[in-house]
Amino acid sequence: MSSFGERSWAAAVRERAVRALPPEQLLPDRQPAYVASWIYVFGVLSLSSLAVLIASGCILALKGPAWWHFTSVGHFFNSVHLWSVELFFFFMVVHLWGKYWMAAWRGGRARVWMTGAIIFLVAIPCALTGYVSQQNFDSQWISTQAKDAMNASGIGAFFNLLNFGQMYSYHVLLLPAAVVALVIAHVLLVRRHGVVPPLERSELLARPGADEQLDRHDGESGA
């Protein structure tokens, strides 16, 4: 137990967190001029569809399979959940293409790129466990077909697609928690390092004295 006047572990954690994530960078009120392009919109579109996905999934989890299969409101939320995951992957793929072609790992953003790529990889089994948790013929077909791929890869003993309880646990808790945690880390890293500039701009930044010039231009343009 620390006495008064000693530096507590909580203060050390707080100072470290503030150093890693300066508050003035977490919610910026201005963005660089180069983000005025549709290609920069797909990250937030992915986030929006993820929010709808989680909200509709919570409602489905509250009511259960009988509700989502046999009532019109249940059908509606089942469809919202399906189409939000379709849009989540659609937007995420376009976001991934955009960031790949602008080499978004530049300027010390390797962790931003890696967390994004891992989110994509974790989201795939998250969706697969959802397809096999539907409790209908579709889920039976998918699970019996996909189990062979799992067995061939050697993880069938730990990840059994025919085990509804296990798949449902993965789908509503473990994998969504991983996706959400990674998304939070990804967004915080984007805030920390800033939105990646287009390639031409980074070439300009490589010139001596270009930082001051570009900062002045950003200020003039209101970015």
Add this chain to the structure above:
Amino acid sequence: MGRCALPYTVAAMFTAAVFDLNQHATYLHWHFIDLSLSNVLVIVAMVVVFALAILAPFPGGRQRGESQ
């Protein structure tokens, strides 16, 4: 279901006319590549949206660009 039956049926008939799911899915084959038509359409849509995202002007983007 009772009160919602009519609009639900009309909506189902309309969508069934556009997307007939009561048949085997159409698959496209090219060497070892084997894709359903619906997946190909989604991939094409993603490519089109990606191209539009790069080429389409962003509202307010031009003024910002000119001021630089």
